Amino acid sequence: MPSEPVVPLSLAAYHALLRAGVYVSGDQVEFLEGFVVPKMTKGPAHERARRKLRRLLEQLISAEYFVDEQGAVTTGDSEPEPDVFVVRGSVDDFSDRHAGPAEVALVVEVADSSLRRDRTLKQRVYARANVPVYWIVNVADRSVEVLTSPSGPAGDPRYGAQATCAAGDEIPVVIDGRELGRIEVSAIFGDG
Numbered sequence: 001m002p003s004e005p006v007v008p009l010s011l012a013a014y015h016a017l018l019r020a021g022v023y024v025s026g027d028q029v030e031f032l033e034g035f036v037v038p039k040m041t042k043g044p045a046h047e048r049a050r051r052k053l054r055r056l057l058e059q060l061i062s063a064e065y066f067v068d069e070q071g072a073v074t075t076g077d078s079e080p081e082p083d084v085f086v087v088r089g090s091v092d093d094f095s096d097r098h099a100g101p102a103e104v105a106l107v108v109e110v111a112d113s114s115l116r117r118d119r120t121l122k123q124r125v126y127a128r129a130n131v132p133v134y135w136i137v138n139v140a141d142r143s144v145e146v147l148t149s150p151s152g153p154a155g156d157p158r159y160g161a162q163a164t165c166a167a168g169d170e171i172p173v174v175i176d177g178r179e180l181g182r183i184e185v186s187a188i189f190g191d192g
Contacts, residue, residue, distance in 0.1 A: 008034030011077060030072075031079040032121055039081070040114035045139050045189075050083045050110045053137065053188050057086060057106075060173050060181040065105060066091055072098040073107065075129035076153075080122060083137075084108040086175060101129035105175045112139040123147065128157035133174060142189050144171055 009017075014031045017023055028039040042050075050069065057067045065086050072079045079098070086106040087099045107126055109118040118136045126134045127150040136145040149160035165171045167189075170182035 006035070009036065010034070011074070011079065014079065030081045032125055033078055037121075040112075040117065042110075043112055043139075046083075046110050046112045048190060049137050049139055049188050052190060053108060053110070053183075054084050056183045056187060057084065057173065060183075061086060061175070062180070064088065065175065068099075073101065073104055073129075073131075074098045075101050075125060077128075078125045080125055082107045083110040088176075101126075101131050104131050106133045106135065106173070107131050108135040108137060110137040110139065115140070119145075123159060124157045127151050127159050128153050132176075134159060135171070137188060139189075142167060142185070144185055144188065146171060148174075 009031070011031065014036065017036075023029060023036070029036050030039055031037070054067055054069050061067055065088055067084065067086055069084045070081055071085075072081050073085065074097070085099075085104055085108060087094070088103045088105055109122055111118045115136070115138060123134065130150050130152045132148065132150065134147040134150075136147070138145060143164050143166040146163045146165060147159035147161070151157050151160065165185050167186050169185050171185060172179045173181050173183060
């Protein structure tokens, strides 16, 4: 990832840095594929789309799940902090740990300045971890890229299926193989 030689960290070493206070809650970093990576800036359009999407998802999600935002998901080699995600179980199940990929049913990254990273690095992280559904909310194009069929820990982890939904389209919200409803793309961007 970096152009200059650096020493990657293990997830355990990253957690040790957190415990030691080197990084604290609110620091604008996340741990991706062995590196502490600065988070991208979030403009008003990004924040509006994130807030609207969370509310739209909460209207569809049953009590077996909950919708979270900007928290960490612990995978084998990363600890991304997706903008919005749907987790199996209740909030109380995670009082002493972050959700793991087997507990995450849907992950969403809202992308304005982070589009390239979300399509490459974040896609690899989520596909490697077998997160079943990954959405990229593309703020600039006012569209949503829906990625499914993760490869798992392959040599080049990817999602096998991708569809792009734009204004006028509805995105099926599929959780654990069941469609719970649909969200209008325009509603995410405040047009609907």
